[in-house]
Amino acid sequence: xxxxxxxxxxxxxxxxxxxxxxxxxxEVLRQLDHADIAEFLSDLIEEQxxxxxxIAYRVLPREDASEVFAHLDSDxxxxxIGELGAERAVRVIESLDPDDxxxxxxxxxxxxxxxxxxxxxxxxxxxxxxxxxxxxxxxGRLMTPDYVKIRKAWTVGQAMAQIRRYGKDAETINWIxxxxxxxxxxxxxxxxxxxLADPDTPVEELMDGRFITLNAMDDREEAVRLMxxxxxxxxxxxxxxxxxxxxxxYDDIADVAEIxxxxxxxxxxGLEALDAxxxxxxxxxxxxxxxxxxxxxxxxxLLTIAVMGFFDGALEKAVILALFVPLIVSSGxxxxxxxxxxxxxxxALDHVEPGDWRKVLGREVVTGLVLGTLLGALxxxxxxxxxxxxxxxxxxxxxxxxxxxxxxxxxxxxxxIAGSALPLLMQRIGLDPAASxxxxxxxxxxxxxxxxxxxxxxxxxxxxxx
Amino acid sequence: xxxxxxxxxxxxxxxxxxxxxxxxxxEVLRQLDHADIAEFLSDLIEEQxxxxxxIAYRVLPREDASEVFAHLDSDxxxxxIGELGAERAVRVIESLDPDDxxxxxxxxxxxxxxxxxxxxxxxxxxxxxxxxxxxxxxxGRLMTPDYVKIRKAWTVGQAMAQIRRYGKDAETINWIxxxxxxxxxxxxxxxxxxxLADPDTPVEELMDGRFITLNAMDDREEAVRLMxxxxxxxxxxxxxxxxxxxxxxYDDIADVAEIxxxxxxxxxxGLEALDAxxxxxxxxxxxxxxxxxxxxxxxxxLLTIAVMGFFDGALEKAVILALFVPLIVSSGxxxxxxxxxxxxxxxALDHVEPGDWRKVLGREVVTGLVLGTLLGALxxxxxxxxxxxxxxxxxxxxxxxxxxxxxxxxxxxxxxIAGSALPLLMQRIGLDPAASxxxxxxxxxxxxxxxxxxxxxxxxxxxxxx
Numbered sequence: 055x056x057x058x059x060x061x062x063x064x065x066x067x068x069x070x071x072x073x074x075x076x077x078x079x080x081e082v083l084r085q086l087d088h089a090d091i092a093e094f095l096s097d098l099i100e101e102q103x104x105x106x107x108x109i110a111y112r113v114l115p116r117e118d119a120s121e122v123f124a125h126l127d128s129d130x131x132x133x134x135i136g137e138l139g140a141e142r143a144v145r146v147i148e149s150l151d152p153d154d155x156x157x158x159x160x161x162x163x164x165x166x167x168x169x170x171x172x173x174x175x176x177x178x179x180x181x182x183x184x185x186x187x188x189x190x191x192x193x194g195r196l197m198t199p200d201y202v203k204i205r206k207a208w209t210v211g212q213a214m215a216q217i218r219r220y221g222k223d224a225e226t227i228n229w230i231x232x233x234x235x236x237x238x239x240x241x242x243x244x245x246x247x248x249x250l251a252d253p254d255t256p257v258e259e260l261m262d263g264r265f266i267t268l269n270a271m272d273d274r275e276e277a278v279r280l281m282x283x284x285x286x287x288x289x290x291x292x293x294x295x296x297x298x299x300x301x302x303x304y305d306d307i308a309d310v311a312e313i314x315x316x317x318x319x320x321x322x323x324g325l326e327a328l329d330a331x332x333x334x335x336x337x338x339x340x341x342x343x344x345x346x347x348x349x350x351x352x353x354x355x356l357l358t359i360a361v362m363g364f365f366d367g368a369l370e371k372a373v374i375l376a377l378f379v380p381l382i383v384s385s386g387x388x389x390x391x392x393x394x395x396x397x398x399x400x401x402a403l404d405h406v407e408p409g410d411w412r413k414v415l416g417r418e419v420v421t422g423l424v425l426g427t428l429l430g431a432l433x434x435x436x437x438x439x440x441x442x443x444x445x446x447x448x449x450x451x452x453x454x455x456x457x458x459x460x461x462x463x464x465x466x467x468x469x470x471i472a473g474s475a476l477p478l479l480m481q482r483i484g485l486d487p488a489a490s491x492x493x494x495x496x497x498x499x500x501x502x503x504x505x506x507x508x509x510x511x512x513x514x515x516x517x518x519x520x
Numbered sequence: 521x522x523x524x525x526x527x528x529x530x531x532x533x534x535x536x537x538x539x540x541x542x543x544x545x546x547e548v549l550r551q552l553d554h555a556d557i558a559e560f561l562s563d564l565i566e567e568q569x570x571x572x573x574x575i576a577y578r579v580l581p582r583e584d585a586s587e588v589f590a591h592l593d594s595d596x597x598x599x600x601i602g603e604l605g606a607e608r609a610v611r612v613i614e615s616l617d618p619d620d621x622x623x624x625x626x627x628x629x630x631x632x633x634x635x636x637x638x639x640x641x642x643x644x645x646x647x648x649x650x651x652x653x654x655x656x657x658x659x660g661r662l663m664t665p666d667y668v669k670i671r672k673a674w675t676v677g678q679a680m681a682q683i684r685r686y687g688k689d690a691e692t693i694n695w696i697x698x699x700x701x702x703x704x705x706x707x708x709x710x711x712x713x714x715x716l717a718d719p720d721t722p723v724e725e726l727m728d729g730r731f732i733t734l735n736a737m738d739d740r741e742e743a744v745r746l747m748x749x750x751x752x753x754x755x756x757x758x759x760x761x762x763x764x765x766x767x768x769x770y771d772d773i774a775d776v777a778e779i780x781x782x783x784x785x786x787x788x789x790g791l792e793a794l795d796a797x798x799x800x801x802x803x804x805x806x807x808x809x810x811x812x813x814x815x816x817x818x819x820x821x822l823l824t825i826a827v828m829g830f831f832d833g834a835l836e837k838a839v840i841l842a843l844f845v846p847l848i849v850s851s852g853x854x855x856x857x858x859x860x861x862x863x864x865x866x867x868a869l870d871h872v873e874p875g876d877w878r879k880v881l882g883r884e885v886v887t888g889l890v891l892g893t894l895l896g897a898l899x900x901x902x903x904x905x906x907x908x909x910x911x912x913x914x915x916x917x918x919x920x921x922x923x924x925x926x927x928x929x930x931x932x933x934x935x936x937i938a939g940s941a942l943p944l945l946m947q948r949i950g951l952d953p954a955a956s957x958x959x960x961x962x963x964x965x966x967x968x969x970x971x972x973x974x975x976x977x978x979x980x981x982x983x984x985x986x
Binding site: 087221226245249266281285304305307311315316320322324325328331332340344347348351355356358359360369370376377383384387388389391392394397398403405414425432433436466491493496500504 | 692715730770782791797807810813822828845846871876879958959963970
């Protein structure tokens with residue numbers, strides 16, 4: 055939500071841009087914080103055009119400029135970079151934190167990236183390329199080399215001097231990392247501990263040897279898990295040899311956790327996860343992400359025709375059976391969707407592991423039986439009730455009711471089992487459990503639900519309706 | 521995932537407990553970090569019993585004990601508190617950070633809470649009750665009073681002395697809060713700025729007057745949003761008068777964001793959100809959360825019987841229409857589920873607001889038409905194909921195919937519109953948009969899909985099959 059201040063300022067600022075009053079413009083923008091300036095720029099790009107936004111951006115003090123840039127969406131960053139011209143663009147990108155820099159370079163068109171990297175100072179280039187060398191979605195991509203490290207042989211006084219010297223550029227000074235003479239990480243110490251200690255104390259005396267590390271090749275989800283688990287605002291990243299090569303901070307992780315949850319929700323909804331916010335996703339992109347699953351599910355639904363075609367003799371004799379088809383198969387889809395959503399989230403949060411399948415099965419069998427009995431009773435009552443009010447009459451209402459009731463018990467039980475088993479199975483064979491989407495589960499339950507329903511009907515109604 | 525260390529230690533530790541070797545036990549546990557000890561205790565509770573876990577817990581050094589306690593689930597905390605006895609329980613709870621303390625007291629049975637609060641020291645009681653006075657899910661419940669505040673009239677040297685004095689108990693010293701003589705918040709300063717400044721510099725010279733605050737009565741989701749937006753590891757909380765009363769830190773927020781995402785995923789799956797992890801939720805609880813929606817949706821599905829009953833004349837004459845019912849209605853449910861999932865997440869992340877409904881409608885109409893045409897073509901091909909292979913024969917395969925194709929276009933279009941409109945509508949009338957669950961959308965689409973299908977059939981097939 056745009057803050058009220060930003061909305062109030064908008065006409066005023068646009069006027070300043072139009073009139074070329076850049077000094078006043080700068081003063082007005084300096085009153086705002088970085089996120090608000092970023093939002094203001096993104097409104098400008100949308101409503102006035104990239105050129106106006108670039109003007110406003112150019113007047114920002116250099117330090118603010120890079121912070122503001124990091125707050126923009128990648129689309130907006132790209133637009134702005136295009137408008138700024140190569141010289142200025144390189145300066146902006148160079149002033150970013152290495153992890154933000156890697157992110158924007160990763161998202162720009164390859165040709166643009168190459169051009170920009172070639173112009174970076176050797177130092178920036180080294181940092182950026184080190185980060186870009188790790189696989190997508192790895193911890194290496196999230197980490198920053200901007201942290202404070204101290205030697206275990208030092209005193210607290212020497213450590214504090216190091217912090218004063220390098221702390222300005224560090225992403226956090228809450229945690230200070232202790233390395234040995236080879237650069238191997240041997241401990242992390244909270245700034246508090248150093249602040250409170252006597253300057254002459256050897257750092258080694260403050261060490262407790264307890265520390266948790268990430269490996270640069272780890273999946274970024276591992277970082278989310280470990281940081282949540284240990285309530286840390288920053289974690290050190292080591293390479294295969296245990297050498298300290300970077301840190302990951304809470305803000306990168308918060309983004310990752312949010313992105314992962316979004317991906318899971320999109321997948322559960324039966325589409326490929328979008329990479330950008332809903333309104334910023336191009337329509338063609340949106341269609342691609344949605345059409346594949348829809349078409350696939352549609353083809354799977356052909357099986358329902360096969361099942362119903364197989365039982366069409368029964369249908370012709372007792373059209374009343376058709377009336378209950380949507381009611382009955384939906385109860386399976388709904389139960390299955392519930393179970394799948396529960397398991398997908400539980401797996402994502404490590405509350406359940408594939409090895410727990412026996413426990414899960416036990417719970418879902420009991421749940422399915424109870425819920426099935428409840429819905430089955432409703433089903434029986436429905437059929438008999440519909441007969442009484444003349445909505446769906448047949449010669450054998452109680453028998454048809456028994457068919458519906460029994461089928462619902464079976465279908466709900468099977469929905470609980472199948473819906474919970476699918477995500478576990480996907481995880482086991484290395485797929486994303488979130489692909490067990492509601493539409494997929496519903497489709498599986500449509501096919502198996504119809505089979506159960508007609509099979510029960512054929513057995514129970516033989517000699518009466520059939 | 522239990523770390524390998526914990527699993528290896530388990531038999532050894534159990535032996536130490538059984539043999540009463542408490543000193544060795546303490547030594548072994550001290551090697552582990554808090555999260556691992558917590559996990560170990562939770563395994564103990566499950567596999568050995570609460571008494572054994574309480575023994576292991578009692579030998580922990582006091583400082584570790586409270587950290588470990590904060591890592592346990594609320595169920596496990598309750599179990600442990602029950603086992604420890606009132607005296608010890610009070611000591612444990614008193615040693616927790618105020619926000620963690622409020623959380624556990626909030627979750628214990630009311631009678632136990634009252635008993636414990638009465639035994640807390642006056643100081644702890646005041647802090648706890650202050651936090652407990654705010655509404656559930658408010659920022660006031662998350663905040664901690666453990667932060668460092670300084671006066672704007674001080675020098676940097678005085679500020680550093682204050683940090684050394686109160687920093688030990690503060691939840692963060694990354695940010696130091698500046699208040700005026702009335703206690704009103706006037707700025708926040710990063711510890712870095714203070715560390716790098718000359719001790720004689722007045723604090724006022726370092727102030728830039730830019731700071732972002734939360735109000736104690738704000739919804740906690742507001743805190744999630746603002747902290748993500750401003751990349752802050754801690755944010756100050758003020759009361760209605762602007763007086764500084766606490767801070768909220770990133771770890772509380774990370775928990776909230778995770779909980780909110782879980783709630784949304786559960787609701788989207790068509791059940792009430794669980795309060796505890798899947799495997800720790802009691803079965804009765806699980807059934808309650810799932811049965812309500814299932815039964816409600818089942819009753820809504822009665823409308824499908826009414827629709828099909830209304831068209832049963834057509835069904836009797838052309839049983840072939842029944843064969844395509846699951847295929848056709850599912851395409852509406854799937855499209856609607858996609859749209860609803862997209863909108864629910866977009867609303868949760870503030871990527872879309874209810875005021876954007878025109879833009880959303882525009883996108884979904886286009887999307888629905890394109891996807892509908894695609895699936896409609898598949899539908900036509902399906903009917904004609906099924907006729908050719910003899911799976912579903914009729915006298916007028918192309919006409920039936922036209923009915924199916926046209927109905928699918930309409931249903932998919934309507935699914936895109938209804939699925940995206942439902943979450944927006946729910947938000948507008950003050951309900952949780954996540955209640956637009958896949959099963960609810962599917963049910964709505966079952967009813968409207970059937971109506972569209974049979975209406976098209978009656979018009980197109982009049983004079984031929986009907």
